[in-house]
Amino acid sequence: MAFTRRKALALPLIALATACAIGTAQAQTQVQDSYPGKPIRLIVPYPAGGGTDTIARLIGTQLAQRWGQPVVVENKPGASGILGNDIVAKAPGDGYTVLLGITTVVQIPSLYKKVPYKLADLAPVSQIARSADVIFTPRSTGIKTIQELVARAKAQPGTLSAASYGNATSSHLHIEQFNMKAGTDLMHVPYQGSGPEMAAVLGEQVTAAFVDATAAYPQLRSDKLRVLAVTGSQRHPALPDTPMLGEVSYPGFEANGWFGVFLPASTPQAIVDKLGREVASIVHTPDMNRRLSEMGLIPVGSLPQEFKPVLERDAAHWKSIVDAAQISLD
Template sequence: MAFPRRKTLTHWLPLLALAAACSVGSAQAQDAYPSKPVRVIVPYPAGGGTDIIARLIGTQLSQRLGQAVVVENKPGASGMLGNDTVAKAPGDGYTVLMGITAVVQIPALYKKVPYKLSDLVPVSQIAKSADLLMVPRSSGVTTLQQFVEKAKAAPGSLNYGSYGNATSSHMNGERFKQQAGIDITHIPYQGSGPEVAALLGGQLTLAFVDATAAYPYIKSDKVNILAITGAQRHPALPQVPTMTEAGYPGLEANGWFGMFAPASTPKTIVDRLGAEVAAIVKSPELNKRLTDMGLIAVGSLPEDFKAQVDKDAAHWKSVAESARISMD
């Protein structure tokens, strides 16, 4: 009876050895990550804030990983082209996305999106932004409540500017109108630059301006800053209340910049990338660069960023539905 058992064992030994070799080989392959250059896809043109941050992160990430990190701009379709590139890329850690809040807003704004949010896995939230509510100083308005009273006294006569249709500023503006019960006209611009120029030129009575674009004007004698969206006051503007503190809740969601990978990427690689990016963001050098851009540095790990992504996706969907904002 021993002979057949010995024969069976002999039969299986090569297969067991092969399985063990494959297991060791797989572990060694993951341990060896990265063994080639890493691509960072930016779904917007070169020179913008997302591109600048991607290159800042990429330079230091290359040093930490010991491999080249190549930033590749893939603008188009409001960011969907670049997002889709990463969503459909192999989950091997060699293609990642430098995304912004639009990643979670797009599914709520468009009926046809070539990928699902679940096709991307959060790696690290790099920095937070917010919108500043600004008015011309010549208006004499110094508090948000004063603006609301002025708007209620003359329905339809005032306006507010945003840096584009279906952007965070547009959705924040519509949520503010709902919360305050006022009738003001939305005027979208192609970016924060033209929007700020219109505000300074007196064409706007109120503007929701991204903090990074507004940063050069925060001490200007031509504007008053009434409030800020997001969950906390801005470090550079400690005297400016949040919208909630000013009496208008529902605008606590921050804008952000964050890194994503294809959902099929092994957790070990996602965790490695998340830890490296978090360490980079928390370094004095990059922290200062982000602060100088008007941003609030974060540097979160994958689990924390995922919780934020899930929360924000639900928030922006609610805003888009209640304000009937759609790009279709």
């Protein structure tokens, strides 16, 4: 009798739970179906004309055509991307304020003591593409391999230099990591962007340079430079015969630079998933694949659940280098 009574009392609870689950699913479907119902702001935390801006406009144009809603690209440069990132982190979670961010999204919390938002305030939507650093040396140095660069650095301590495209950028962190891994003391020489950095290595002002593949792309076949290696977890498609650092006895350089889409963390998962699927679909089109490859990038087009572990892994990786090298922008 007791069992029958308990069973009878449980039935309404089960029915209520089932109704709630059905209601939630229906609500998510309604949210997903009605989105987007107005123009979308696509925030780029860097000036117009750069690689991030170019990718944002390519993605934005395709989204607008597919969804029949304007996608307005807004450039919000400032504080190494913090200003634009913060705008999206604090925006309403309705799917209408979107971030086109880069690797600094996960590096910033380790480089600054005070950041107005947390990484957890941003929901990953899709990793659009990966980049890599290409390690150049002027041909006039006579250095032909990474091993020769290390040998000369050790034979001539304190005399060899390595250029980056800026303080606390991925290339700077790679130089510090390389010094720690190889036991060298390459002197870091930061430049204000990849353009001046490339000019310095072409002008033989530095011994080597860690250059973003996007900026390096036009010079990959230069007769003035020699490519020694690349960072990343796979060989760069434009340099199939160039080894990764991990292939020449220096593992740990698998983390690449990347471009990705984010929404405020308060955004319903149905909207995050819908935008993620659409961006991934755009990236996988032949035309977008070609455009990204021509920029020296490796197209990805991942879904939200695929992008999230990349962020977690990369955040821990860059933090370990920042802490070990004691780098700070405060």
